[in-house]
Amino acid sequence: MGASFMAELLKLYKRPAVWVLTAIWLAFVVLFAYALPYAFFANLPEPEVPEDAPPEMQSKMQTQSEAASEQLMSQLYPENMAAYVLSGISGTGGTLALILGALFVGSEYGWGTLKTVLSQRPGRLTAFFAKMLALGAALALFVLLAFVAGAICSLVVAGIQGAAVGWPPLAQLLEGLGAGAVILAVWAALGVFLATLFRSTALAIGLGLFYALALEGIVFGLPIPNESFQDARQFFLGQNSGFLADSFTGGSYNSPSRHQART
């Protein structure tokens, strides 16, 4: 088992596709979770204040709009890092994990390498578990990477904004890492399952992405008020990932004290 695991690791870190996914993963965190939202929040349009409004009204509206944009911006601060990164993982991160899971298993069918491996010695179960263990290690690393990248980005945002740097409690960080790993593992498992079922990478990724990106959205976009239909949501992957991520924030983000934040 240990030796088979080492074999999997060797295949893993020498595989270009894995590095491409890692790069996409990091780019996703830096660009889509931090850089673009930052640019957007920092340039929210000024509220249109009627010229003839009384001055106290003008300043009130000004304050309100500043509070709103600060509220948005605060998501990007270190203090909210765990919950914010996790919400990203539950969405796009899941689809990347699905692709990784499908690649891990499907390629061996595509290349016909499964028979080469099995003729060596490990035995079907050992080979499978070694592979799953390696996949798990890769996913854990992905989550860790996302959190590290998120921490660095949030520091940069706080620095630019001049906000006070406060970190989430260690317990929340650890729980966030754990929850992220669970979410990715479930999505990756779907990829593994589809790739095993169809003995192919492409079909598994195609179907998996269709499910993740389109099907759930369609199903829950349907205006069906039926109660049992709404209950059925709990069996869907994307919904569940979202629920788990949301449980960290109670659906909203902590806003840091504005008095501290402003200089």
Place this chain on the structure above:
Amino acid sequence: MIPETSQTDGRDDALLVETSGLTKRYGARITAVDDLDLSVRRGEVYGFLGPNGAGKTTTLRMILGLIKPSSGTATVLGEAPGAPAGLARVGALVESPAFYPYLSGRDNLRVMARYSGVAPSRVEEVLQQVELSGRAGDRFKKYSLGMKQRLGVAAALLKDPELLILDEPANGLDPKGMADMRAIIRGVREEGKTVLISSHLLGEVEQICDRIGVILRGKLVAERTMEELRGREGGLLVRAEPLEEATRVAQDLPEVEEAQVADGMLRITVDPARAAEVNAGLVNAGVRVSELRMVERSLEEMFLELTGGETV
């Protein structure tokens, strides 16, 4: 790490591979392997011959435990197919060599060495054995078919196996590559190992085999040692005057099974070792014998006959 299994255990130690009634069906209509009884003895090179689609690969897959037989049994080194204890002593290349395209030949072998639990130092040894050391750093996807086959054999040799199973290792090789492959297999045999090698061309393997089995539409239709194969259908070709007289005399000789005229010569079915007696018999009867030689029936011809001319 590989359990040291005594070489004298097992019920019938002489047979490294033994199948009994081995059958594989795909659906109701395809019987890929049909009631096959195959046995490979320790120390021999066994040629498993048959035209494309005859069921060779399917048989080897069952022997390795890669697929399950529909019925019948197989024993490999005294173990059930695919059992780790048996697999530890078997090296195999089944169908086309399949490796990770993005890894170099060397890295592919390092991966396989980890799976089989052998020392990493084996990698360079087998690379040398198949003469691939020079190109071991290139990616597998850049390899020619011949290099891929060599890498497949190298992977099969990693475990330093007692039994080497090679499925059409000469496929796609040029004559030089084929000669190299034969040299590798001879080397393996000289180390006292057993080789089970499949091919659809007798000519590829007849020089190295001790015994061959011919499979046709899933059935084993013949199993012979090379001596049997060369000797049995053998006989003598005699140029004699007068021919009719010679035929009559030859038919009456006790050691002769049959004598007929073919292409102006007398063809006598007889153990070639009895040539002197036959000659004496003819001469004593007053027949003038001007030429007497052994029939060298080509193996290819025999193979064609056994397989009903289906071979390529």
